[in-house]
Amino acid sequence: MDLASHYTNLFTESCEKISNDNYVIDTQIDNLNDNRLGITLLIRPTEEIKNSIQLFLNELKKVDASQYYYPNSDIHITVMSIISCYEGFDINNITLQDYIAVINKCISGLNKSVIKLQGITASPSAIMIQGFPSDTSINDLRDNLRTAFKQTTLEQSIDQRYSLFTTHLTVLRFKNPINNKDLFLKLLHKYRDYNFGKFEIKKLELVHNDWYQRVNLVKHLFDFNIK
Template sequence: MNLKDHYNALYKESIQKISNDNYQIDSLIDSPIDARFGITLIIRPPVEIKNRIQEFLNKLKTIEPNQYYYKNSDIHITAMSIISCYNGFQLKSINMPEYITLIQKSLHGNTNLEIKFKGITASPSCIMVQGFMNNESLNITRNNLRENFKNTTLEQSIDKRYSIQTAHSTVCRFSEKLNQKSEFLKSVEHFRNYDFGSFKVKNLELVYNDWYQKEKHVKKLFDFSF
């Protein structure tokens, strides 16, 4: 996949939909009864990059203060959703050591993975920072996970929603109607090609998480260091 072309197409299509009020508002973001949980393999960017993302989000907050903006503690890249969040999932229902062993077996040996956060893209429900990988090691690990989990009876939902191939980070979700839509989109466009920085990936975290990766709900299960 050509990530630049993919992000560009997604941006163009999504901004058009948002402009036409054809965007999706997430009514569950602040719901106290949201019981969707799962397990995910994630990458966390370093704090200096997350701080640059917050500078961007602060611009958006001045225009649309009531949308949902990710805190530094919650910003992440999904390496692979192992069990997508669903109502009623509980850790005690799975054998965690088996998952850890299988993930360890799936990790690609390339320790030179770098991710560059440059530019903004969007979907009809959120704003995302674009992530670009310097090599194929993450996608090789993803393919290993697909193949290895397919050959087991372990509960998993890999690729059930979509086949992940990007390295983006969702940083804003629409939680209510956009009141200053044109100004909001103008500010997003201003950061369309902004360079947030690059970082070397040193580890992957396996976490138990809610839909939004809120710190108060996330539990680290294992740290796979390179």
């Protein structure tokens, strides 16, 4: 299935679930004892694009301010969850340089792709911005990472939750029942094809992160510059 069709199917199915109150509320967001941590390779969009996203989120907040909205500092595209977040993960138990070495080999030859952020989609638990890369570089890198890490004995959990092939940005998670549901859905449809802009990938970041990539809990580990 192509990326646009995948996003469309997600949006259609998720809006139906929202309409029927079958969406998923995340009960962990405000849990101060949530210590799920992991390691992620990610891309951050430009400030201009993040500000464009906030205009959309500000409209949603006027309809329902009770949900979890991502601030600019936390907005990202996940390239790969190297170690998916779990309780008890201790970064001191791994050798970080080994991970950096594997990623460096995989990233060699990666193009400076452009990602266009066009429209929104949804899941039963979140609202996302649709990303469309200009070439196959990101998914080629993902395949290289899958192969490379499987050939090592390093701790990793790649694809254990699902096989990632999209370049979306999660910008809202449901943490309460949706207020003004009809108006909320109407606003989602308004932004279904909205152009949030595009940006060139100049670097990838390796971070030690919590489940939500909150800036106060994320530790920057390494930058991989795209030449």
